[in-house]
Amino acid sequence: MPVMTYIEAIRKGIWEEMERDDRVFMIGEDIGAHGGAFKLSAGMQEHFGPNRIVDTPLAENAFVGAAIGAALMGLRPIVEMQFADFISTCYDLIVNYAAKARYRWAAGVPIVIRGPSGGGVRGGPFHSNNPEIAFVHTPGLKVVVPATAYDAKGLIKAAIRDPDPVLYFEHKLLYRRIKEDVPAGDYVVPLGQARVARAGTDISVITYGAMVYVALEAAEKLAQEGDGVDVEVIDLRCLVPLDSEAVLASVRKTSRVILLHEDTRTAGFAGELAAQIASDAFDCLDAPVLRVTAPDCPVPYSPPLEDAFLPHASDVIAAVRRSMAY
Amino acid sequence: MPVMTYIEAIRKGIWEEMERDDRVFMIGEDIGAHGGAFKLSAGMQEHFGPNRIVDTPLAENAFVGAAIGAALMGLRPIVEMQFADFISTCYDLIVNYAAKARYRWAAGVPIVIRGPSGGGVRGGPFHSNNPEIAFVHTPGLKVVVPATAYDAKGLIKAAIRDPDPVLYFEHKLLYRRIKEDVPAGDYVVPLGQARVARAGTDISVITYGAMVYVALEAAEKLAQEGDGVDVEVIDLRCLVPLDSEAVLASVRKTSRVILLHEDTRTAGFAGELAAQIASDAFDCLDAPVLRVTAPDCPVPYSPPLEDAFLPHASDVIAAVRRSMAY
């Protein structure tokens, strides 16, 4: 199996889908000759031509709207947001047009909107956001948050083939930091199936995206540091559809849970998980449900501030210890 | 004390603030000669003149942006969204410009963005939304959701005087259905203080907006129907800042809790409450935390569908009984 970075895995997934299905095309800013701000599509326009790797004016509503219209007619557009943050400029078309079309008039909108999200690269308040929650909250949309290169490829393929609008939030910190064996050929990671990133017996850390690595780091440290705590790490992979079964199964097994995400705290995804657990796994909890998240402030730019902002393994360890001591 | 409808109370609150402070002005679509889609500002342009009741072209970014700029210069704009749903068209300016300005460059943006939200009036998928959660999730914004006429007036005044950007979501179902004694003169309901809408000892229903009445109806029925259950109803009034103390105090008192909102379920505000309760009141819960919310679908138009969509007293009663039986 070839070793591949996370970004290369996404690129390969798209490339293969474009070879496989000529309804698939990609549209966005600077993705053609330039190959995209992160070079994800470098060389793709040469290969697929400017009709299938479509450079647009700086106008997110124009190209997201165009993707929606093309999808209604049966094409399979992939939209690149140069940074996921800019999705807020075309929010209405996504939450009101794309999300509601099937419900209102039985019209499917099979688009994928993807782009780099997340912090840790000193991007500051406008290039570091985790914009998932507003879309998680919108019925009709699906939300994918891959953590591994294997999943990045398998999930982008599933997203492209999915009949519904899918938001696919890549974590830019992982682009070239994560490298692993990824099958060369076709495979799909179905939407809605969580993954046990590390099996454990004592406490569950439920997380997604770049935080999966933070959770794993914490788990390893706890294993080594003589706490004698065996941490299970669940990588959700998708927030919608959510694999609630996997979440509840883990919590039922361990009876203790930490909810971890990079996004800010109030009304972040941990809330949804907490509500499901408090309702459906109430009787097997041995300790309070704890959240480890970024605090409620914009993502700051300066290293000491961003470092203080982002959740770290030490935060997870502290929460685990608090929970175990309960 | 004069008897006033909910909408009249908002109007009076704005009117008095405009008399009191000539930095206050209102801007939006059709609010001038026409007095607004719900006639909230009828007669106000005649009284205050077109410079302070400002009709604009159909362009939410233009007028929300203008309000932000004016607020930076020390004015106190009130923006009317004709329907709260349309706030999604100017989402970026709110969550990226207004919300982050103080944090980034110490520039306060004292604007109020208000408008009719919520269902129950057969408005269908684009005139019935409860758009609060995306703003609740955005650090830097405050979110107000009045349920009573008294609060509607006192909270709009607090919002106008607040130095931060405030989203004030009125519930259009309450506009002319709620009528009560409201003081004629100046008073303020401070942001961030919940209200015990009905004191009770057995179970807490935490809610806000129009659902306060649904909770109260359920509480009365349960009192009458021989369940012998004494329900406490907490009206949050503000989602940000949240009166967590009041929520936790009620839960500690009753040991059982129902989280009720009209907004759809996944990643709705109940999640945030569940997370706080599961973390900070874990040891006093006698039953699972249950959510009563709209299901995950767009707000449908046809009466039987919308009726099935909206939470009713019967749903709350069923949840209370489930909790009490645990």
Next chain:
Amino acid sequence: MATVTRELGSRLLSTMKLMRELEHRIENLYRQGKIVGGVFIGRGQEAISAGSAIQTLPEDVVCPSHRDLAAFLLRGLPPWMVVANYLGRKDGPTRGRDGNTHLGALPLGIISFISSMAAIVPVANGVAFSFQYRKQPNVVLCYFGDGATSRGEWHEAMNFGAVFKLPIVYLCVNNQYAYSTPVSRQMAVEHITDRAQGYGIPCQLVDGNDVLGVYEAAQKAIARARKGEGPTLLECVTFRMSGHSAHDQAEYVPKELFEKWQKKDPILRFEKHLLEHNVLSRQDIDDVYSKVQAEVESAVTRAEQSPYPDPSGLLEGVYASAE
């Protein structure tokens, strides 16, 4: 001016009349409290959607806004389904999920608009983009109001259509008001065609109350789009002969304007043309009208017979997988 055949004349006339009478009847149903939500009609504007959509081919697509009922009808949407949709019934095209003309039907080549004014314009571009992508010789007609042209989505979409030379015709229904706001308060220029100068798209000012004028302008624009020469913008000037919605009295509109525009009524005007040019006789016209009347009545009857949707289906179709 085009010479009008008997067939075209009676189709145009009957479409406009059907739109007029159907909406009139829906207004009455509203007054009787039978309509579930709001009612938005295009009285006085019928020539625009009728004169343009009549020229679409089966594989073409229309993207009508909220006062373009004729476009729905000409694409084959049965009138009773329109009424059923207003009534929130199960057999309306949205199965009760949405109201009024917030509806679409892919098999009929009708794309649904949504409430956010102008949001349909970028989506319409995408439909046109799909034709270009597939090298299909089809076109899109996209309708929007004067008010909608103040919105950012409109600007982004007009520019995108121009840059990609999309096979689309943009039809602005300039009825001179956006709700209570006259065009003079919406923009500092006089016409949408002025506004559109910035896109490099040919524009034409059209008398929106002259169905043949609309017909000809649309014909040219459609032909141009079909040949791959790109979009055209037609500003069809008309007047909203009603309130913004059925509950709006439009006190903000000077009475004289209604009187002035009443005289330009597109249906009466076309009637006169047909008579003067001996295309149709008075008797022919009366026949058209009585057929329309019968159609309207049977539409209402049939729509009222349709049941309300069963709430057990509330959650169907949010996602494909759940269907």
Next chain:
Amino acid sequence: MATVTRELGSRLLSTMKLMRELEHRIENLYRQGKIVGGVFIGRGQEAISAGSAIQTLPEDVVCPSHRDLAAFLLRGLPPWMVVANYLGRKDGPTRGRDGNTHLGALPLGIISFISSMAAIVPVANGVAFSFQYRKQPNVVLCYFGDGATSRGEWHEAMNFGAVFKLPIVYLCVNNQYAYSTPVSRQMAVEHITDRAQGYGIPCQLVDGNDVLGVYEAAQKAIARARKGEGPTLLECVTFRMSGHSAHDQAEYVPKELFEKWQKKDPILRFEKHLLEHNVLSRQDIDDVYSKVQAEVESAVTRAEQSPYPDPSGLLEGVYASAE
């Protein structure tokens, strides 16, 4: 052409040179790995922000975009604070919360832009609106790129400014690229002034590499705004003599374009003008430049002495009440 006093000439020259050298130095810091985030510079574009912002009065306001450093400097922002901001230090105007020229300073009349291109334009309108509201005889200068004019916010804001006749000057820095996208792929017209035809705002095409041309055009526009006659749009044509950001090699830009525009360098050109018209001598100019050089060095030194912000302050200032 304006006759340039000695004082104006040396102020313009030193401002442009300071922008050039400061940004050059920041690029070097970037290559040394000392800059925290991205670097966006306005090399070759200095005449635009310099020639316009120099005319603002203390109570006026500027809304610069990401390549308009001279506007910051002319409003009195000390160069070292610019560097400190790039370095993420505590004493930068954002106290390390944001990077590069994403900064504002209300006491200096500088409004911060944000990353979403063109979002500043409606906000700038609001500042102008506040002047109108308070009957204050002040103006706003609002800068944006060619790419930004494709965005909906820009359209909504241009129209709003026109309808309200706001005291604002819109300055489009047309450097012919938006990241890798040439203007020819952004729009089907040639100029932003074409695009702006739709607003009823006077427009002027300006040679953006001629600081005196910019100066004169801005002077007229500012005077017009100050008199209450409404907005003006100036399209200042220039060229981005760099990659999009410091990490971009701009392989997508034909080399000849850089060569062609190198010859039009605004600083060399102004130097020549000053010499030819005997406004400044070679010695004067060299004096200006060495002062600038010293200023840049001391700015970097002082900025590097500023500490990083203390993480204990992370949550300060999200809300007023928490401050």
